[in-house]
Amino acid sequence: MSGSLVIVGLGPGSSDLLTPAAARALQAATDLVGYGPYLDRIPQANLDQRRHSSGNRVEIDRARHALTLAGEGRKVAVVSGGDPGVFAMAAAVFEAIEAGDPAWRELDIHVEPGITAMLAAAAEVGAPLGGDFCAVSLSDNLKSWETIERRLRAAAQGDFVIALYNPASKARPHQLGQAFNLLRTIKSPHTLVLFVQKAATPETRVIVATLAEVDPALADMRTLVIIGATATRLIPRTGQRPWVYTPRAETGIAR
């Protein structure tokens, strides 16, 4: 088969955080496939470049469509927010390949990494991911809530920093509160909790709280939540938001 498919990570939004490799892959594509708002971020490379926009809950259909186009010989770029391999389009494409036309396995397929949300969110507040950490999607569209609770419990017992993707949506308003309640049974009430909304955009908003007092209702679909480990610390500043970081050493800071 002569077609190709690249799954491109757009990063958090701004073209400032789009890698040159990703930009080149978008430029070279004959067909761009993705969720409408992501496609809207991408400048048209030329008059012949086609766009195939879809809703945000049809990943597997979008993946099959992209593979079908590549199978017809097109140079397809599937666009993904953040990094395509982290709670984004790459897994859906490989699911479609495994279950689909065996000829799709012969296609030229490539993944272009991007800045995933937790890296951009962490950079806004300091270095909260400075120690060992976990990333958990709180969405139970594709896995059971029991699995999510099992993972949160394990992450707390391992004293990992925890990055929560998809913490809340209109269809799932109560799960973040449930997650905090579970974590409160294991972690200290003084544990630092960060909400970072729209990281790496001009509208970035940060909330720094403790596990005891955090208000889950302040999170939305554009929020990345970071829950500290025991070692995670806050550096107060005069007239500015504090820095939050996790030292490299578990015993605290080097002197």
Place this chain on the structure above:
Amino acid sequence: MSGSLVIVGLGPGSSDLLTPAAARALQAATDLVGYGPYLDRIPQANLDQRRHSSGNRVEIDRARHALTLAGEGRKVAVVSGGDPGVFAMAAAVFEAIEAGDPAWRELDIHVEPGITAMLAAAAEVGAPLGGDFCAVSLSDNLKSWETIERRLRAAAQGDFVIALYNPASKARPHQLGQAFNLLRTIKSPHTLVLFVQKAATPETRVIVATLAEVDPALADMRTLVIIGATATRLIPRTGQRPWVYTPRAETGIAR
């Protein structure tokens, strides 16, 4: 204080994966501070730009030096491999700020995110981080081996995909084998294990094995190790390395 400090993520190596924001920060700096081999990757912006190179085990001294320069009014960029917030320079800088001159808290400080090793490694093999995952540094230079074992056990009990940074060095040749032995007491022998060396470079090398048969001696300092979850799957291909990915749904692939 008029100086500034930016902690810049260089990504895995190639300038293709350096973000435009990071490139601009390097260009604008009056002083570049970092581990020698990282500085060697960066083109000289102008004749006045100074370079301050140091060894790779003196992060806290390097951080203090960079803050001192910024305190003197310089525009300092501290360079870091991958993403500065993930097992890299950002935590060391904030440790130095917390323990150092209170005036350092007033400096203009910024973190520029980068493509961290596990994202580049995952992109080479498919989408192994497609589900919930943990990142653990296997180095016990700054934390106890007991803490590392506690985290590995928790990650296995939570059925996370596990990305291991710093899996081996000349000073620590046996720890990856010990980690695999521990994981074998909890995880299936069929668990997929990936070694990705020098991801996103022309010398990338990938090993796909199972937990039962993997040889820890094949990892070195430039290797990122990924240990699959129960759901992690392999897609065989004719005459090529298989794809490895973790489906979004715990119950397997969508059809």
